[in-house]
Amino acid sequence: MIRANVIEHLQSCGCIELRKDPKGYSVIRNVINGKMSGVPANDPLRAATVCRICKTLDVAIPEEAKDAEYIVNLAHENHNNNH
Helix, strand or coil, X not given: CCHHHHHHHHHHCCEEEEEECCCCCEEEEECCCCCEEEECCCCCXXXXXXXXXXXXXXXXXXXXXXXXXXXXXXXXXXXXHCC
């Protein structure tokens, strides 16, 4: 997904960009629940990365990244089982 579209999606879900470093990396905060995530400077972003960011921020996953949801859920499940 195009990085600008990801940022726009996150903002439409109640998130704000707290800061952006000179290399393009952004820190995003969901003002509704206080959760934070980073958005890499890469363009375009992989679907799995977009899905992980949305899950971390607890916002809806855009249609363009829905195909990666299974992989991200599996990774979260494995991570939680190992801790």
